[in-house]
Amino acid sequence: MHLDRLSLNSMTVPGATLPELVSLCQAHGIGWVAPWRSLLGPLGAARSGQLLADSGLSVSSLCRGGMFTASAAAARASAVDDNLQAVDEAAALGADLLVLVCGPVVDRDVAGSASMVRDGLEAVLPHAQAAGVALGIEPLHPMMAGDRSVVTRVADAADLVERLGNPDGLSVVVDAYHVWWDLHLALDLARIAGRVSALHVSDWVSPLSGGLTSGRGMMGDGCIDLPALAARVADAGWRGPVEVEVLSDWWWARPPDEVLATVVDRFQRCV
Amino acid sequence: MHLDRLSLNSMTVPGATLPELVSLCQAHGIGWVAPWRSLLGPLGAARSGQLLADSGLSVSSLCRGGMFTASAAAARASAVDDNLQAVDEAAALGADLLVLVCGPVVDRDVAGSASMVRDGLEAVLPHAQAAGVALGIEPLHPMMAGDRSVVTRVADAADLVERLGNPDGLSVVVDAYHVWWDLHLALDLARIAGRVSALHVSDWVSPLSGGLTSGRGMMGDGCIDLPALAARVADAGWRGPVEVEVLSDWWWARPPDEVLATVVDRFQRCV
16 A cells, blocks of 8 residues: 555554654654554643644544443443543544544443443534544454453444434444454445545454454564455545554564564555 | 253363263263364274263264365365264264364455355265264354454354255354354344254453463353353254353363362353
8 A cells, every 4th residue: 555545553653752653754754643642641632733733744543532331320421521532632633533442341231331332422422523523433353342342343333323323423443453354344344335434454463472452463464455455445435544553562572663664664565 | 051951061171081071070960071072082983982872971062173264275175074074973972063163264365265164064064964963163253263263253154054055954053252242143143043053151251361262261250141142042942052161271270170060050150
């Protein structure tokens, strides 16, 4: 894929501060960046947004809101408040997308937990629409259903969008690592045509090294047909930036310049 | 669940020989057993079958055939041969079910790999029908798509059954650990009503301890609503033995008698 579509998700080089992330992107010819919220802490959202605007980089998304599921109603309300704040941070940053990790199964109730996600989305959506920030439901790999997301398939995200009445500003984030295995993926992508707001890439290398959350591979090293997946996502209407998000204990231990040089090379040859 | 439905899958106590497995079941009041093929090696299938018949235990299944996917045609043919032999072993053992782990994604081609599984099933099915041994497609958790099974959802198994023309002797094995997270599970179980040939139970404990294949939890320790899942599988027509298959580094390090006492207790209280 052409380099001008590459966006660097900050979790690929989690040791970098926001100014360091900007410098790395500039040094490697990357025009887009996707910071996680923790990166904004030291400067605050407004000054972080100014830094990014001055740098000339574009922001593809802010990661992440969500975590709508909890046994206690007070905890669910608190999650909604946090998401309202995350929307404001995204707006301050010039990001038109807030990525959502929707929250794990609670109370051993998969369907009930999905209903909590729907309620959370419904509570946050008006503020997001007013702020011009799209909410991006990101299905996570089913191995994360127990601790991160009950929304595990593109079909689940499509179901949520339908149940909420296909509102403006509600979109779906497709991460290759999370959804590559799904035999129904092509059909499900067709259901969300026009609603894809991001494509994330990395690779699945068997056996997984590291933990479930930090065992990802670099594009080209694994078993995902990334060009085919990207083509399907393009068919579903997404031709914007593509985030490289390699959560990997192995790569995190390498020098950031080496990581970035590899990212740039593999993005052009393997995506 | 009542103890008379408990079947002990041999991988719960993998250090036991077949005679030891029989003794453990007898000591703990378990009437069913499900051996893996490796257990038959020392005695051979015929003498293993005689041992089990003499013991009074019933055999719920033989694990496992499958592994139909491979880049090379010769390797796929070899897998079919191995499955034909596994059918004979099941018959010799008095098992009316051969459980299939269908094989991982190869050549970065999820759909093509699923086609290889379909071809493999088609090649083995006539012999299985003649031998009176059902083939049981077991969807495995999507985290195992890269190294064990491209068939990851009950829906995928239902698709295979349909594409092969709903033949006699082709069934679906439902393992709670592999499918619990699936928001479409109830709908998919309805598609295979009358074709469920086994229910496997263990639990999902976050975060996973041990590796992807041996990090399972004991029933009651995790986030799976096992009684609800068992009720849905009963609605789909399965009221036969329920295999306890706890692949767990932690439990494998405990004395077998302690493991079995826990299995018997938890099966009655938590399934």
